[in-house]
Each structure stands twice: as C-alpha cells, then as structure tokens.
C-alpha cells in the first residue's frame with residue numbers, strides 16, 4: 001500500500017478538497033476510487049514482522065476489529081474535516097456515544113448532560129451509566145447557570161447535542177466547554193444534527209465530537225455508522241482500548257459507503273440547507289402553521305448563538321400546526337413526496353411526529369419541558385427540488 005502522490009499536506013487544503021482526496025490509501029493497483037478491503041486479517045511476511053507489529057514498532061494492520069484500511073481512510077478523512085488529531089469509526093452513532101462516555105468514567109464519577117438528548121443517548125446517561133455507579137445530572141441545556149450548578153468535584157464529562165432533537169434548541173458550545181474545563185471535566189458534543197459542514201465543536205472548545213454517520217455523512221439512507229473525533233491523547237486515554245477490546249467496529253463495507261459519501265457531503269448539505277431555509281420561510285407564512293423552529297431564522301429563540309457557532313441553519317426544521325395530534329397526523333398522511341420516517345439527514349425528505357415516535361418513551365413532564373407538543377412535527381429536508389417539497393407541504397396543509 002502506498003500513500004497518494006507526494007502532494008500538499010492535506011491539512012492545508014480546504015474542506016471540499018479534503019473530502020475528495022484526504023486520507024486515501026492507494027494499493028499497488030493505483031485505483032482512482034478508494035478500494036473496499038473486506039478482510040478480517042492481514043499476513044505478515046515473517047514472524048519477526050508479526051512480533052514488531054504487535055509491539056507497535058512497525059506500522060501496519062493486525063486485525064479488522066482494531067483497524068482496517070478502508071475504515072482508516074474514513075477515519076482520516078473525517079479527522080481532516082473536523083480538524084481533529086485522531087478519529088475512530090464505530091458500528092453506529094450509538095456505539096460512538098456509548099464509547100465516548102463509558103470510556104471516560106468509572107464507578108464514583110459523575111456526568112452532566114443536557115436533557116434534550118436523542119432518546120438512546122438519554123438511556124445511556126440516565127439508565128446505563130448509573131447502573132455502573134456513575135451518577136448523572138440532566139440540565140436545561142440553554143441555561144448556563146444550570147450547567148454550573150450541576151458541576152461536582154467528581155464530574156468527569158459534560159455531554160450535549162446542539163441543535164437539539166426535535167425542537168432545534170441551540171446550546172452555546174464554547175460557554176459549556178469553559179464550564180467543563182473550569183471544573184476539570186471534558187465536553188463531548190453529539191454533532192449529528194448540525195453535520196460537520198455546519199458546526200465544528202472541537203474548534204469551539206469541545207474535547208470530543210461524536211457523529212451518527214448514519215445521518216448526513218452517509219446521507220443517502222443506506223448504512224449505519226459512527227465516528228469519535230478528539231485529540232490523540234483523548235483517544236489514547238479513553239477510547240482506543242475501549243473500542244479494541246469491546247468491538248463495536250465499523251464494517252469495511254459501511255466505511256467504504258461513508259468514505260465515498262464524504263466526497264459529496266459539502267454539496268449535499270449546502271443544497272439541503274438552502275431548501276430548508278426556503279421551506280422554513282414558506283411554512284412561517286402559512287396560516288395553519290403556528291410556529292417554525294429553524295436555527296437559520298432570526299426569529300429562532302437562540303438565533304444569536306446559532307449565528308455565532310454554526311455556518312448555516314442546517315437541514316432540519318421543526319414546526320407546529322394548529323389542531324394537535326389529529327391535525328398533525330392528517331397533514332403528514334396527506335404528504336406524497338415527503339416520507340414518514342424517524343430517520344434524518346437522508347437525500348429523501350422525511351417527517352416525523354416526535355410525541356408519538358422518537359420521544360414517546362419520555363415522561364409527559366419531560367416532553368412538555370422540551371416543548372414537544374401534539375402539533376409538533378420534525379422535518380429533515382432532502383435533495384428533492386424545493387418547489388416540489390413546498391407544493392407537497394402546501395397541498396397537505398390545505
């Protein structure tokens with residue numbers, strides 16, 4: 001395996017170029033498109049080489065639970081994009097979140113998280129960690145005083161998503177990072193909703209960023225995957241052994257799909273964001289829509305923070321229609337292009353009713369506190385022609 005032509009340091013290239021060329025490992029066949037290495041193991045010419053590789057004295061692959069050339073290309077490309085020293089791919093976004101949190105704590109530690117979390121993330125923080133003696137406190141993520149008040153001497157890590165699911169609240173990542181560091185803790189940011197094109201939490205002071213690569217990174221609704229990005233030290237101290245020994249590895253096939261998807265990530269997310277902006281304006285002018293939540297609009301409650309930490313409003317929006325659950329169901333059932341699905345970040349536009357699907361497990365009080373009412377719908381804007389999407393929404397509303 002040889003590296004690409006002696007070219008510029010990929011770190012000096014702009015993101016779109018990094019996403020096409022970064023991290024490529026070319027085989028002796030000089031393929032243009034990155035190869036998929038479906039192999040579990042690797043051969044060593046001699047026992048001496050095997051010994052050296054196991055000792056970490058020579059580079060090279062050992063076993064695909066640890067690393068694999070296609071997975072490594074995906075990790076490298078993600079690290080370049082994010083400006084991270086190191087990246088580790090995982091089998092799903094939840095494997096990334098679980099490893100990023102579990103890898104840092106032991107019994108007796110404490111974790112603080114924003115309460116507006118993706119359902120499975122909430123399970124990890126609220127149910128799983130306490131089972132192993134790690135206490136957790138959930139706070140209102142937009143309230144910086146609540147974060148400060150929740151800090152304890154044994155607080156090891158803070159965890160948040162921004163924009164949040166499904167109401168797209170914006171949490172000030174730089175300010176929460178300061179609170180974490182002042183208390184000797186780290187900050188982990190789940191950046192799935194924003195995508196790496198809209199927001200780069202490590203550059204805002206976060207210590208670790210996690211993705212469900214299932215979402216915008218695949219972007220075409222095919223494979224599950226996740227990725228953890230951080231400094232070399234963070235990965236070495238908390239993540240490396242946890243992943244190697246517990247085994248939530250990304251399949252090389254899925255890594256290949258994600259790797260090739262990264263080439264088109266900037267154009268896809270830019271187009272989806274333009275459409276989301278247009279749909280947000282369209283909906284905000286519609287008499288049956290009582291509220292539109294889109295981080296790119298000045299009427300968003302945390303617009304100032306969104307403007308400061310995101311490069312655009314992103315591909316997701318939420319809105320409320322008059323008439324509660326019955327009206328929301330009738331409206332979504334009447335759509336003909338936009339599909340009903342809890343997934344997001346797909347080329348296909350998808351709509352979901354959080355109260356009865358993604359957030360139905362939550363206690364009603366928490367749902368109310370999060371602003372998830374019966375008329376709320378969450379829309380993930382895809383790559384269709386935006387005029388067709390507006391017509392679809394308009395017809396279903398009318």
Ligand SMILES: *Cc1c(COP(=O)(O)O)cnc(C)c1O
Pocket residue numbers: 092093094095097118120121161165190192193211212213214215224225226
């Ligand atoms: C989808 C999602 C996850 C989980 O990712 P999977 O790939 O489904 O495991 C975690 N966090 C957020 C914000 C998500 O949207």
